[in-house]
Amino acid sequence: MTTTNKQDAGWYPYNLDHHAQALVIKHRDEKDVLIESHKMRMAVAYGLERFWGEHLRFEREKKEESKNKGKYWRDVWQILGKILEESDITLPDADTKVKFDDTTKIGETSSAIWKMSAETPDDYRIALTVLTQLCDSLVWWTQRYRKKDKKVKGEED
């Protein structure tokens, strides 16, 4: 990847595989988290609106396992935001600052995502395409790195 001048004409890869592998390695030691990769790949078919906010749903759960899953979804959204930022596209709530209890902010973010699809449909489609490919990569690395449940950290054989 060219790093000299960001504005130079040329090819700028998203490095999706690299990002996906790092995400999978980061979350592989938490119980049952990596199976979320497949759910993410399913969710993108329904659009960005559904994808964003899944981490909030997990936030309200009490179980540690669910909270870990929420962190995984949040990390994916953040990485997507970073990748898109490189190409000058702004993703709503890219730093996932919105909290589950903040109804106003949730409303605002949802509106921002809907607005994106209406006012800058190209950006919306690009974001969705990149997210789809990122999820494909997550599924690939999940299939390679996912541990069998009984070997999860903190449990004895």
Add this chain to the structure above:
Amino acid sequence: MYKKAYGIIETLAPLHVGASAGEESGNLNLIFRDQFTQTGIIPGSSIRGRFRADMRQDLRQKNEGYKDYNYWYGQEAPEKGEAAENKKDTTEALVKFEYASIVWLPVYCPNQPVVWVSCPRLLKRYQKLSGKTPYTFTPHTYYGAKDNLTKLFFNLGFIRLDSSDKKLGDYIPDNLENLQSGRDLVLIVSDTEISMIHDMALYRQSRVALDANEKKAKGGAFFNVEALPEGTILTFPTAIKNKGKDDNSWQEYIVDADIEKTKELYFGGLESIGFGRTNVTLYEGLN
């Protein structure tokens, strides 16, 4: 010595010319590729084979004892014992074919949704075959209806564009079904990038043959296939051996082969399930 011509092939369906299913156990049914750009080609033998087979099926040929057919493509070797009869010895084919390489390749682009991509090396081959004016193609230049584009996005990355270049329009063949100069977007990438973009552009599928009685894959009958996508534009050189001073052999060949206009021809494998349909146009006589 030779009269040269060139052809343009536009794919109207996915095109698979390469290793076919079942011929190897590795399940890799890759298309043939050019050694240096790593982009899809149709070998000269496949083009020749299709032209030859089509001429053989022409009824006029049958009625005349395959006279023209043997004349253009060469007389087959006589079987044992036949030589004594009036069957002649082998003869050289008069018409020659070389491989077809890509001129423009359509790629999915989320903000377009299609952009036809090429690289300097591939366009230079087309320029030489077609006799068009030599031109220095600059990577990341583009041409289409819009000329204020700054970025093009693909599945795996994006391209920050250099300037718009109207000259590229001269290197888009006329009368294609899918691609039209000035209307559709074309893009030059560098010779080192084309192989990666090509891999993003290919039509890929997992295919399976089902068991006759159960809805499951027949043993081993599961394979992945790749093909050039619909709307790919390729070019190939062809030549005819000169016979004498006032040689008009191209005109004769074109009449015998019944290819005066653009003709629909099938190439490659998986033809019976919808692959391989193309439009072929011959542009004759550069010298």
